[in-house]
Amino acid sequence: MGRYVLRRLLQLIPVFIGTTFLIYVLVWAIPGNPFAGMCGERPCPDSFIASMTDKYNLNDPVIVQYLKYMGSLLTGDFGETYSGLEVGELISLSYPVSLRLAVVAVAIEAVIGITAGILTGLRGRGFLDNLVLVSTLFLIAIPTFVTGFVIQIVLGFQLEIMTPTVSSDAEWGELILPGFVLGSISMAYVSRLTRTSIAENRRADYMRTALAKGQPKRRIVGVHLLRNSAIPVLTFIGTDVGSLMGGAIVTEGIFSIDGVGGLVYDAILGKENYIVTGVVVVLVIVFLVMNLIIDLLYAVLDPRIRYD
Template structure:
């Protein structure tokens, strides 16, 4: 597995370089001048626009711009945004909050989604199966912002169990409800995917063999059935980590969370691409690392998988 891991890490390098180059090129080549409208209702003087383009290297060739971007990313010197605020400072303040939110959301997805899917698959056609099917249909039919506003109003305003908004500290207890909202849609997908995989593997030969050997139901389900059924679920959860971090804009807006989602939204509205590009590059890195971890976990879940 060591050689496989090294080979996969080497394969990540051209993928990371290619995707970050495309992001850097496409974002800065969007129509319109990001500096032209920064002087209120009056058009900005040409001297100001030219000075800003020179400061952020937009007067240089594309390859030179990308090379400077790579050097800045590797050294941690991301420069300043259009308001002369250090980009690294903005990311350092927002990134840990979104990471906590995304990790909580994935944990809720995995625990509730997999648990409900396993119970539904084992009790197929029963009360639990029907309840899980109904609840997942409700979650799938509700947009995230509807679920967010509903829980905020019910738990925060009416019942006063939680605070309607999250403080600047963004503690784990404050992020539980926003994390549930962020995970609600994918949690329903996880439950249905787990149920389908459980039902399919219940008819497999290795399960019938394990039962014929006289193994307990707990061992049959926990050791044989669950490990093989979790492979497609693990793939789905692994690809969702980066998606949850990028898709937290709505959830962070509802609960007033000062994370990457709000920072990215404001940067896009203001065409401040000095923030958009590094955030997008970091999300690409998160996707690549989580996919590598998922591939390595395949061998743990399924002994038949060997990395040569």
């Protein structure tokens, strides 16, 4: 196991370099001068544009720009915005909020989605199965911003069960409903994926062997069926963490959450390329770490998998 972990960590290095280089090129290859609109209605002086271009190394070839950026990044320096603010500080202020929101969303999609999938997968076709299939299809078909607005209007303004917006502290309890909105589509996919995986594994040879041996039904379901059926579900949930953190722009906007989504949105409007690049680099790290954890959990769920 130790050699496998070391090999996987070494494999992450070229993946990280390749993805971050691609991100850097795509962000900084956007046509137009990012400093052109910084002086209001009047055009910026040539001296100002020249100094800003030199400060952000835009005169260098893109590979040189990337190497300088990565050199600063390895020291913990994410660069500065055009107004002189530290990008690393902005990310450190907004990222914990989005991380808590993503954790709540993943917990909701895992608990509700897996439970619904297990119940429908074990019972087979019936009223509950049809209800879950219809409700999950309904959630998948409705855009996230529609779900968010409906919940906010009904529960926030009409029934007054919740506050329509999240406070600046963004405590865990306040993030339950935004987390449900953010994870609603993924919850539907988890439910369907769990149901399908269980239905397929119920007909597997090892299930018939366990039944022929006379093992208790609880052991057959808990040890053999659910553990093997959890592998594709675990893969989906693990990779969904980074997606939820990066795709929370709409949900954070609806509930006025000061997270990464709003930070990226404002950065795109203001052409703050260093903020966009820094946030996406952090998301890449989250994806890589989660994939490594998922690979290690495969051996825990399925004893047939061994890392030699």
